[in-house]
Amino acid sequence: MDPFDQKKKSIVDEIESTLGDIKDASPKGSIDELCIPIIRLINSHQDLVTTSSCSGRVSVFLEGNKVRSNTTESDLTDKMDVKIGGKGDGGNWLFVTHDKNQLTNWWKDYQFNFNRQPSDELPLSTRYILFKFEPLILHIKCRDFKSASLVYQTAMNCGFRESGIGVNNIVAIRISIKLDIPIGYLNENEQHDLFISEEYLRLVTNLSLDRFNENEKKLAQLHKAFDVNIINKVEEKEEKVWESKQERAERMKREGLEKRRLKQLQEEEKLKQLAEQMEIDNKPDQ
Template structure:
């Protein structure tokens, strides 16, 4: 019996989890449909395997609090941090405010509340496609990295154990309101019309994001196979 290398063992385990009907460890629980073509392509290569991915999403996130050097700081997930809305599907973007849980989240009108260090912001985010790929050796990792960079994925890099992170900087991250702890309400700094503008910007970014994924898929197919 031929013993598999550590890379082949890792790849076999990952492929088995992809084929499993059990949910994975991501918040969504499964692989985004838009990621499947490039994941299937990369995993068909004997020297590469995907370890995590996201096809791109918008999210409306309430910052939490965390203890830092003995002081309570706001920002990031932390305690109380939560998503009000998340979608990987551009069709869900319009009128997302009508889809959040209004029984627990009260959406107020425009507020003139001033910012301070304790303010827990509500952030509107568009986060683009990201893919992590474990490679058998540095030569393969270098080829994949150079291919991604040539496609415009300028935030990419090679980490330890020949793990390639493929990333692009077409994100959107802007505060639209804050969490009022006294009233347990979400209060907006901006108008509904401004949020509609952000929605339209996100739709443009979804389109660009999908186009970049397709270019990357074709370039990997042509240059690494």
């Protein structure tokens, strides 16, 4: 088996075993439900395999510590030692959902202090709370540059304008319908002070719902484009001949039989090779 096929098999096996789990129990940490159809569609093509995916999400993130242990606040005047949106050093998600149905009144379970407008400028070390909508992102490993280019072009044509090809023919499919809103900060008593009103939080939550819907629409468009342009592409040179219902039924049957016969032949061939291999393996050294 060549390296691509080998890699693909191991990825697809893992995906399918994960999907098995979903039906049983925990959907957490596994594949986003909305992505499953397009993942299966893409993986049905011999030259493509999905390596990661996120169907889109709303998250509320508390930034980590920004000040390095050997830096004091007064050292920060040149603004060179502050890391924006830092995930390390205690940054953590207060809320994450990939499911638009989980958005209604999500903040009711949280101890947010609304309408806290700091009178002075906040120090550079402030750990902000960021409300984000992040759209669909999909990584696809392709067998060669030619197939990567086709995947890239298909995504760009659907409006995924921030897509790109990376190393090893992995295509990242990205779109820019985002929200990135600083809504508050961690106050000196480690409480969540929000700059905004509850009405504003409701409003941006509703706008996230609109973006989830837009995102689903784009995902459907991408699915269709993959289907038509790549997976089930009809070669243009192929002549299309009109056929009656009966003719079609007969052709399907014929093609089905042909396929089955071919598979049988392949299996016989495999068995033959296996037998030969065993013969070679068992031969005493000469």
